[in-house]
Amino acid sequence: PTNVGILAMELYFPRRCISEADLEVYDGVSMGKYTIGLGQEYMAFPDDREDINSFALNAVSGLLDKYAIDPQSIGRIDVGTETLVDKSKSVKTTLMRLFAEAGNHDIEGIDSKNACYGSTAALFNAINWIESSSWDGRNAIVVSGDIAVYAEGPARPAGGAGACAVLIGPNAPMVFEPIHGTYMADTYDFYKPELPSEYPKVDGPASVVTYMLALDESYKAYKAKASKAAVKAAAAGDAPVPFSLDDVDYALFHSPYGKQVLKAHARVLYNDVLANPSSQLAGSLPAPERDVFLSASQEASLVDKNLERTFISLGKASFASKVEPAMACSRRLGNMYTASLYGCLASLLSTVPSAKLIGKRVSMYAFGGGCAASFWTMKINGDTSEIAGKMDLLNRLGKMKVVPCQEFVDALKLREKNHNVANFTPEGSIDNIWPGAYYLASVDEKYRRTYEKV
Numbered sequence: 001p002t003n004v005g006i007l008a009m010e011l012y013f014p015r016r017c018i019s020e021a022d023l024e025v026y027d028g029v030s031m032g033k034y035t036i037g038l039g040q041e042y043m044a045f046p047d048d049r050e051d052i053n054s055f056a057l058n059a060v061s062g063l064l065d066k067y068a069i070d071p072q073s074i075g076r077i078d079v080g081t082e083t084l085v086d087k088s089k090s091v092k093t094t095l096m097r098l099f100a101e102a103g104n105h106d107i108e109g110i111d112s113k114n115a116c117y118g119s120t121a122a123l124f125n126a127i128n129w130i131e132s133s134s135w136d137g138r139n140a141i142v143v144s145g146d147i148a149v150y151a152e153g154p155a156r157p158a159g160g161a162g163a164c165a166v167l168i169g170p171n172a173p174m175v176f177e178p179i180h181g182t183y184m185a186d187t188y189d190f191y192k193p194e195l196p197s198e199y200p201k202v203d204g205p206a207s208v209v210t211y212m213l214a215l216d217e218s219y220k221a222y223k224a225k226a227s228k229a230a231v232k233a234a235a236a237g238d239a240p241v242p243f244s245l246d247d248v249d250y251a252l253f254h255s256p257y258g259k260q261v262l263k264a265h266a267r268v269l270y271n272d273v274l275a276n277p278s279s280q281l282a283g284s285l286p287a288p289e290r291d292v293f294l295s296a297s298q299e300a301s302l303v304d305k306n307l308e309r310t311f312i313s314l315g316k317a318s319f320a321s322k323v324e325p326a327m328a329c330s331r332r333l334g335n336m337y338t339a340s341l342y343g344c345l346a347s348l349l350s351t352v353p354s355a356k357l358i359g360k361r362v363s364m365y366a367f368g369g370g371c372a373a374s375f376w377t378m379k380i381n382g383d384t385s386e387i388a389g390k391m392d393l394l395n396r397l398g399k400m401k402v403v404p405c406q407e408f409v410d411a412l413k414l415r416e417k418n419h420n421v422a423n424f425t426p427e428g429s430i431d432n433i434w435p436g437a438y439y440l441a442s443v444d445e446k447y448r449r450t451y452e453k454v
């Protein structure tokens with residue numbers, strides 16, 4: 001199979017969100033702390049009527065319905081999530097109910113887990129399957145989704161919720177390129193050891209630095225492999241040009257909140273200057289600081305606020321053209337954890353017309369605390385207008401209900417009360433579920449979950 005990539009996409013998100021400006025007032029913090037400090041506008045949330053299974057059912061059934069996909073044409077489903085409701089039974093098995101009626105039980109793939117990175121592991125698995133000798137000729141679906149909720153405190157405004165389903169197959173309009181740069185290490189920046197609680201243990205400042213360090217390292221690994229490939233491809237005598245952000249038209253980053261993405265883009269520019277100190281970009285740095293930045297240790301550079309500010313300001317125009325078009329979901333929904341990066345891709349397809357996207361190259365940075373990260377690229381070769389039309393993303397985001405912050409706090413209290421409980425009927429109102437969507441109807445005395453549709 002050639003040109004393996006994305007054939008179709010669907011996004012699911014809750015019906016309600018709150019405004020981060022309202023949350024600043026509600027929490028009694030200084031004005032601008034969430035809206036400017038974190039760069040967030042809204043945050044989506046569900047109550048106890050929704051869980052990761054209902055999220056995934058909605059994303060996948062939406063994909064199957066909107067594109068009239070024959071359930072028999074699917075040979076693999078990989079799910080990435082960190083919103084576990086069961087330590088053994090996978091979300092993937094719940095999705096099998098969507099294929100049972102068609103009699104398709106021959107579907108490989110299962111769940112992958114590591115914070116926000118599980119979706120990317122799932123995606124790589126699906127691509128590898130299609131490119132492998134065990135491929136049976138059918139397409140794959142990759143599902144990502146999470147309910148990102150934090151205990152009260154500075155992390156709470158960085159929550160969010162949503163899910164994404166992507167149809168993967170050959171001859172796609174968006175094609176994955178083969179080089180991946182990956183960085184994985186044993187860190188304790190973000191983890192969920194307390195199984196009775198939905199909330200993560202998060203060392204906020206450490207998670208921010210780990211994200212950036214993993215970006216440095218996966219980007220370097222990508223560049224080293226890209227250079228090797230370029231040397232091989234270059235005609236004898238031609239010097240290959242090293243990869244830089246100039247080589248992509250759009251740069252997508254896992255988005256816990258807008259400010260982190262602003263910093264990530266700036267950090268990539270800093271890496272480009274380190275790799276090529278004679279570049280035009282390096283030449284535009286103020287002279288006294290240039291030497292300080294270029295000679296700083298990685299550890300020092302990661303916490304150097306002046307360096308960060310300088311590269312953010314240097315990269316303003318680049319951010320506006322390469323990154324901003326991919327931020328619609330993040331700004332409205334908040335952090336969707338595993339679905340965040342794929343929400344960026346959905347946003348890009350929804351904000352830039354297909355005619356302008358054809359021929360363009362996109363970089364992707366996936367990060368999950370703990371930690372796992374990859375940097376890779378895609379090429380848009382074909383028409384994406386059908387995908388944008390079927391997702392109808394901006395219109396649907398606009399139709400969400402912006403509700404008072406008390407509803408958000410009450411919803412989290414309901415989730416806390418009913419998390420891991422047997423023999424209960426969720427208390428949240430069905431009015432807060434989109435018409436036609438799946439929701440959690442009940443959990444019986446043996447913890448078996450039942451889903452129904454509005």
Ligand code: ACO
Pocket residue numbers: 030031032033034036037038116154155156157158190202203204205207208211255256257259260335369
């Ligand atoms: N107006 C404008 N800016 C403000 C204001 C204000 N009133 N108050 C604070 N700020 C700015 C700060 O100056 C700071 O700016 P900087 O990032 O440019 O330095 C920024 O807001 C953050 O403020 P801090 O006091 O540094 O941090 P805070 O206590 O608000 O916590 C954090 C932020 C750590 C991100 C927290 O929300 C958190 O733990 N989030 C969850 C973890 C997370 O998302 N990590 C990111 C990667 S991992 C992942 O995807 C889960």
